[in-house]
Amino acid sequence: MELPGFGKTHDVTNQVPPLADYNFFESDAALTAAVEREGAAWHRDALRRHGAALSAPEVLALAEVANRHTPELFTFSPRGERIDALEFHPSWHSLLALLRREGLHALPFSDPQKGAMVARCAGYFLHAQLESGSLCPLTMTFASIPVLQREPALFETLRDKLYTREHDPRDMPLAQKKSMMTGMGMTEKQGGSDVRSNQTRAFAQPGGAGRGAAYRLVGHKWFFSAPQCDAHLVLARTGDHAGLSCFYVPRFVPDGSKNGVQVQRLKDKLGNRSNASSEVEFVDAYGVMIGDEGRGVPTIIEMANYTRLDCVIGSAALMRAALVQAVHHARHRSAFGKHLVDQPLMRNVLADLALESEAATVLFMRLARAFEDTGNTPEERAWRRIVTPAAKFWVCKRALEFTGEAMEVWGGNGYVEEGPMARFYREAPVNSIWEGSGNVMCLDVLRAMEREPDAAQALLAAWRATAQQHGHSALGTALERLVATLGAAPELREASARRIVQQIVLVAQATLLVQHAPAAIADAFIATRLADGCGDSGRVYGTLPAQVDHAAIIERAFPV
The missing domain is CATH 2.40.110.20 (Butyryl-CoA Dehydrogenase, subunit A; domain 2)
Known part of the structure; x- marks a missing residue:
């Protein structure tokens, strides 16, 4: 006889359902507004379609499977020939086919028009929330195009294979293939x-x-x-x-x-x-x-500039992906008698993460516009040449702490490989290292400001005008502190390069939020990132003032 209550030990309760079937694009208010603002409204329908496709369960599964079945190297053929062949799981090629289908490997070059770079960066940001590894060959292919275009005879033989939206996974001579990476x-x-x-x-x-x-x-x-x-x-x-x-x-x-x-x-x-x-x-x-x-470094540095922008986008995408997972988890997981999202301290953490994510998004989208600017004005040069390496330093650094904090929202479930949070966290350090470490980026910012003082001054003047126009005294004060730091002796500037670059990015983000985000978002960001002492490295997420409407910030970031 079976005794009541015995033999049943595995009821599954209070576990969060998988996050799927939501639109990566339409659920992101900061991104959708930036696409309109920065000149890519014509690409909105394609982004909406792409954003919906990426959250389908079968597409989400591609990322998990591709990271479970690692590439395998075959050095020799069965006959002893040197082949150096790599075998990938079919999911890997499915991910690359998705990327090429959207033109993310070549869009501004294959279909040049106003806003094409912005459109491409927005699409790249969406895919980067799905899976990061497939972005590596794509971003290098994209960045190689302007370099190869400088060799017309060679580029003529490669153009069609670079521009096509069809992925060709075959390992064979290029003349026999439909596309190339x-x-x-x-x-x-x-x-x-x-x-x-x-x-x-x-x-x-x-x-x-x-x-x-x-x-x-x-x-x-x-x-x-x-x-x-x-x-x-x-x-x-x-x-x-x-x-x-x-x-x-x-x-x-x-x-x-x-x-x-x-x-x-x-x-x-x-x-x-x-x-x-x-x-x-x-x-x-x-x-x-x-x-x-003898001009190899200047030749290839153009490629590095594009890949640095993609590093910023990739890190911003990791933030966004980790944020929506954390918010989704908090809305479904209960502890101590109520949902996590209804607990004041958890709301503070999630709202703080949401501010960081939106600031990263408006920054990379502004950089995208600067990369396609044909007027080459001093201010646009400054965004490309000064703010890009600065953003690469700061946003990529912030992604490490951000993904760790979002993982903590999940608790132990975030620490195991079955879910996405561990994958996001493992991926977070790479963009700080690849294409120049943090110190390299910060020194590059200082060199750029010294070599193009007119561009630096134009950028600072534009930021000062925004602070004055919107009446943000804290933003204006932070900007003047930055100017004073830049006026220090050269040896002091180098030793302080990280602090200088941190200030540059925070002022850039605050200025963009003042211009383009709801006042509550901009005010909360400035109060917690630019007020005296708030930008110091000791700050942790979840320290917004108690009077800030945390729930409204979370709802804006990822609506129910």
Whole structure:
């Protein structure tokens, strides 16, 4: 006889249902407003469709599966031929097909029109909330296009395969493929961010030397992301005193044979598991010089500027994804007699996270507009050249703490790999490291301000005018503190570079919120980020004033 109440130990209660079937785009008030404001309203319907598709359960599952089935390297064929082939789970290729379908690999170049960069950045932001690893080869492909366009003869042979919206997963000579992906490889064992210490050598082949000529490369790359790409742009030396030059190195040489780019191993890295990062050796590898000899760093820096913008967007997207998951969890999970979202301290934390997320969103969308500005005014140059590396430093840094705080909202459920929070948290550090660490970014900001003082002054003047127009004394005071810090002696400025850059980004975000967000949002941000002492590094999330309408901020961020 079965006794009542015995044998039943696994009732599932107070667990949160999976978050699915919501529109990534339409649920984001800050993003939808920025798309209209920054000139991409014509792309709204496509973003709405894309935003709905990304939250379908079967699409959400692609991200989980792609990160569970890691790429596998096959160095040799069964016959002993060197092939350096990578095998990916089909979900990986499905994710890349989604990205290409939306034109996120080339939109401003393949379909140039006003607002195209803004449209592309908004779409990239949506996909980055789904899965980060698939963005790596896409963002490198995107950033390579303006560099390759400078070599008309080569670009003519690549344009259609770069621009097409069809993903071709096949590993074969480019002439036989419908589309291509392009990567980049700069980092070597001894150098890290100091690429000028690179030792890879390039030797001209019979028939000429210099721009557009064929070379053979010998050397190594310590980090070679997405080695399955159809080509990579790399830096190498052509002589002891010639400096670094940029080379287009295809996966297969013109006669169809495998190029001498040998994958030594795949990196066992932190972060996403869907993409492959590798270490390679160039063994007499074929390459074509891009740009002038000895001008490799200036040639490829344009590519780095675009990828830095994508780092900002990717980190902002991690914030947004973690925020909506945290809010959804808090609305369904009960503790101590009521839902988490109804508890004052939890509301404070969620509202504070929402402010941070909206500030990151308005910032990257403003940068997107600056990247497509054709007038090249001093202020727009400042947004591109000064604020971009500053945003790359600050937003990417904030993503680490942000995703950790959002994970804590989930408690123990956030700490296990079955849910998305652990994946977001593991991914958060990469954008601070890739394309220049925090110190590199901050020093780059100082150099840019010194080299383009007219741009820096135009930017500060515009911010000062906004503060005066809207009557925000705290914003004006913070701006004057920034100006005073910039006036310090050069050696003091370098030692204070992180504080300076932090101030630049906070003032930039506050100015944008004052102009474009509800007054309550801007006021709360300024009161907690720019008032005396609030910008110090010791601040934690969940310290908004008690009188702030936390519930309204949460509702704006992610409506029920």
